[in-house]
Amino acid sequence: MTARTVQALIDGPHTPEAVQAFVAANTFPVVDGPEMTFVYQGAADSVHLRHWVYGLPSSQALKRIKGTDLWHYSLKLPPKSRVEYKFEVHHHGRRDWVGDALNPHRATDPFGANSVAHAEGYTVPDWTRPDPSVPKGTIEHGISIDSAVFGDRRSYSVYLPTRYRATRIYPLLVVHDGHDYLRFAALGTVLDTLIARSEIPNLIVVFTSSANRIGEYAADPRHAAFIVDELLPDVERRYPIRAEPQARCLMGASFGAVAALSTAWHRPGVFGRLLLQSGSFAFTDIGDGSPRGPAFEPVVNFMNQFRAQPTPVSDRVFMSCGIYESLIYENRSFAPLLQSTGMDVRFVEARDGHNWENWRDRLREGLSWLFPGPLLMIYQ
Amino acid sequence: MAGRPLVALLGPQPHGERQVGALLAELGIRGPVALITAGWQEYELEDRALRRHLRVPSYNLELHARSEAVFAADPELSEAHKARQTLLRQIQNFYRVRLEAADDAAKAIAVRHVDPALLRAELAVSIDVFRHLDRDHVERCSQVHAEYVARVRPHARPEVARHRAEVARLIGESEAIVIGGGHVASLLSRLHLFGVPALLTQNVDRPIVAWSAGAMALTDRVVCFHDFPPYGKDVAQVLERGLGLAPGVVAMPDPRNRVRLDDAEGIARFARRMAPDRCFGLDEGSILRFAKVPAEIAAETGTDGWAKRRAQSMGSPVAITETQQEMAAYTGPALPEPPASPEPAADDPGSPPEMARISGQALHLGLDGTVNEGWSR
Numbered sequence: 001m002t003a004r005t006v007q008a009l010i011d012g013p014h015t016p017e018a019v020q021a022f023v024a025a026n027t028f029p030v031v032d033g034p035e036m037t038f039v040y041q042g043a044a045d046s047v048h049l050r051h052w053v054y055g056l057p058s059s060q061a062l063k064r065i066k067g068t069d070l071w072h073y074s075l076k077l078p079p080k081s082r083v084e085y086k087f088e089v090h091h092h093g094r095r096d097w098v099g100d101a102l103n104p105h106r107a108t109d110p111f112g113a114n115s116v117a118h119a120e121g122y123t124v125p126d127w128t129r130p131d132p133s134v135p136k137g138t139i140e141h142g143i144s145i146d147s148a149v150f151g152d153r154r155s156y157s158v159y160l161p162t163r164y165r166a167t168r169i170y171p172l173l174v175v176h177d178g179h180d181y182l183r184f185a186a187l188g189t190v191l192d193t194l195i196a197r198s199e200i201p202n203l204i205v206v207f208t209s210s211a212n213r214i215g216e217y218a219a220d221p222r223h224a225a226f227i228v229d230e231l232l233p234d235v236e237r238r239y240p241i242r243a244e245p246q247a248r249c250l251m252g253a254s255f256g257a258v259a260a261l262s263t264a265w266h267r268p269g270v271f272g273r274l275l276l277q278s279g280s281f282a283f284t285d286i287g288d289g290s291p292r293g294p295a296f297e298p299v300v301n302f303m304n305q306f307r308a309q310p311t312p313v314s315d316r317v318f319m320s321c322g323i324y325e326s327l328i329y330e331n332r333s334f335a336p337l338l339q340s341t342g343m344d345v346r347f348v349e350a351r352d353g354h355n356w357e358n359w360r361d362r363l364r365e366g367l368s369w370l371f372p373g374p375l376l377m378i379y380q
Numbered sequence: 381m382a383g384r385p386l387v388a389l390l391g392p393q394p395h396g397e398r399q400v401g402a403l404l405a406e407l408g409i410r411g412p413v414a415l416i417t418a419g420w421q422e423y424e425l426e427d428r429a430l431r432r433h434l435r436v437p438s439y440n441l442e443l444h445a446r447s448e449a450v451f452a453a454d455p456e457l458s459e460a461h462k463a464r465q466t467l468l469r470q471i472q473n474f475y476r477v478r479l480e481a482a483d484d485a486a487k488a489i490a491v492r493h494v495d496p497a498l499l500r501a502e503l504a505v506s507i508d509v510f511r512h513l514d515r516d517h518v519e520r521c522s523q524v525h526a527e528y529v530a531r532v533r534p535h536a537r538p539e540v541a542r543h544r545a546e547v548a549r550l551i552g553e554s555e556a557i558v559i560g561g562g563h564v565a566s567l568l569s570r571l572h573l574f575g576v577p578a579l580l581t582q583n584v585d586r587p588i589v590a591w592s593a594g595a596m597a598l599t600d601r602v603v604c605f606h607d608f609p610p611y612g613k614d615v616a617q618v619l620e621r622g623l624g625l626a627p628g629v630v631a632m633p634d635p636r637n638r639v640r641l642d643d644a645e646g647i648a649r650f651a652r653r654m655a656p657d658r659c660f661g662l663d664e665g666s667i668l669r670f671a672k673v674p675a676e677i678a679a680e681t682g683t684d685g686w687a688k689r690r691a692q693s694m695g696s697p698v699a700i701t702e703t704q705q706e707m708a709a710y711t712g713p714a715l716p717e718p719p720a721s722p723e724p725a726a727d728d729p730g731s732p733p734e735m736a737r738i739s740g741q742a743l744h745l746g747l748d749g750t751v752n753e754g755w756s757r
Binding site: 163167169194197199242244246344346364365368369372374375376377378379380 | 392394419422448451452458462466470473477561562563564565566592593596604605606609610611612614617619633634
């Protein structure tokens with residue numbers, strides 16, 4: 001069913017004035033209860049909606065409103081859904097993927113930007129938005145370290161909270177794809193805001209990235225050695241970090257989550273906290289190889305090995321996954337397996353996909369559950 | 381001084397602490413007032429607005445700043461303190477894991493379809509599990525503190541002793557003591573470091589006015605709670621012993637923002653878990669006044685009484701050492717086995733707790749899950 005305002009345009013006069021009035025009067029996509037109507041305006045031979053909602057056809061044809069340059073397509077989305085999309089426009093033999101010019105909401109990632117649709121009930125969390133009244137931590141970039149494990153020189157960045165004192169000791173969070181988390185998931189703003197609200201404690205955050213993440217993050221034992229034998233001691237030399245595992249967390253999304261889990265598996269007892277978002281936890285119940293391709297083979301080998309003999313590699317694990325991701329099956333089946341080892345596991349699903357703003361939107365619950373702030377202790 | 385309220389517990393003071401100033405005026409306090417804002421931690425000395433609203437001369441005891449100075453001057457004490465805090469944090473985490481399991485079990489049992497009488501009996505068992513966990517946790521924390529005091533002897537270290545003498549002098553010169561809110565664990569730690577519990581009972585004729593975390597610190601047990609944390613849910617947990625100067629109550633500041641007041645079952649469970657202590661929600665504007673005769677409070681609930689009873693239970697002579705006195709400030713008397721949890725019979729706010737008479741407006745959380753506003757006696 002099409003949104004009422006769109007249907008009114010379809011049924012009514014198709015004059016340029018009517019079209020202009022319609023565009024001026026609406027925000028796009030048009031949300032009418034559970035109905036979301038996507039609208040493209042422009043000359044085209046055909047227009048398709050391209051999204052990444054697993055479970056729906058990934059390409060859906062828009063229909064043109066006769067006599068206008070408007071195209072529309074409606075689908076039902078459950079409340080609080082968040083969907084990234086583009087339009088595939090065919091015109092004069094060209095095929096282009098373009099953002100929705102009528103929708104100002106964009107989400108960026110390492111590959112560019114997508115348009116963002118918010119279903120009824122979804123709001124961008126206020127704690128992800130910069131607030132000038134919130135004191136800011138500092139981020140030091142370009143801290144260099146020689147890696148004997150990889151035979152090269154690497155660098156990482158460090159976040160220090162605004163109330164950092166060298167005389168105190170702090171919990172540690174190590175973030176895989178850390179620089180992407182800063183750019184695309186507003187992690188710096190989130191840390192500042194949650195600390196200011198006392199929802200997480202003052203903590204030190206290390207942002208690490210890899211130029212070969214598909215290789216190194218795919219359960220490579222060298223990565224675990226780099227994190228535990230090289231990066232961690234270097235951080236300990238420079239900053240006052242609490243020694244107990246309960247005060248140390250590894251975090252990552254997608255392959256980054258595999259890297260975090262496999263590091264904890266290779267070196268149990270070092271990191272007592274894991275934050276695993278949309279983990280690429282591909283496995284096979286039978287047969288060789290993964291339908292997801294050769295890059296996943298080391299991941300599948302690791303996950304099959306772990307699943308065959310699950311062990312408590314950490315104390316407390318926060319997992320999240322989007323319901324609209326293809327990885328939802330792997331994550332749903334992995335959470336109870338982790339719980340069965342005795343680890344304290346919280347698994348959260350969201351009506352979203354495999355993207356940075358999904359991961360951003362789960363950070364408050366994840367970080368505050370793994371590292372509860374002094375909120376419980378503060379009574380003003 | 382007889383009949384003058386000695387201990388007053390207030391709710392949050394978000395608007396410049398005007399209620400505190402008004403209360404001091406009502407008590408006829410002209411100053412100087414000794415102010416403790418150690419719960420504000422690094423912001424301890426941002427007290428200008430507060431001191432203006434007290435409307436009497438005042439001085440800040442600067443306990444947080446003193447602790448920073450002590451730790452900087454005494455690295456061995458600083459390391460021992462950090463190690464103790466780490467241990468307490470770990471113990472608190474394990475206690476919390478057990479509480480969560482107990483909470484899950486209690487909730488699972490509560491929805492079982494069985495004979496109502498059996499269900500009531502099982503719910504009583506659920507409450508008893510919490511009460512035993514709470515009691516054991518308090519005892520474990522007390523043991524950690526006692527071991528720390530016996531081994532490290534912070535009270536005897538030169539820098540600490542020097543600051544303690546100053547704090548004692550300042551409290552001695554004050555007409556009243558005002559204790560603010562903030563981080564309750566940090567506040568308690570600084571109060572103990574500088575011997576304030578003993579000073580408060582030695583200077584028993586001085587009124588004590590405390591709000592939020594300060595109010596919590598004065599009770600028998602400090603109970604931390606928040607029904608709306610960012611991670612969805614939490615179970616109320618006992619932090620450790622309080623100073624025991626506001627006996628028989630559990631102080632719960634800001635209940636409207638921290639407690640699901642419409643959850644009658646949850647409130648009943650909590651009230652029964654805390655019994656015989658009564659649970660009082662202290663909103664902005666609330667006040668609980670303890671109008672006990674000063675000597676009786678000090679003897680029965682203060683450090684002197686605790687120290688003597690603890691020493692006796694340990695087989696020591698009644699004339700106790702300074703270290704034993706110090707330990708007793710943390711540990712209090714040995715706790716008896718908790719009685720069976722009370723049945724949720726009709727709540728009787730008219731019966732005062734054994735140790736003190738309470739009057740004032742506050743939210744009283746009843747054993748039957750009701751929340752009574754403006755309870756007074």
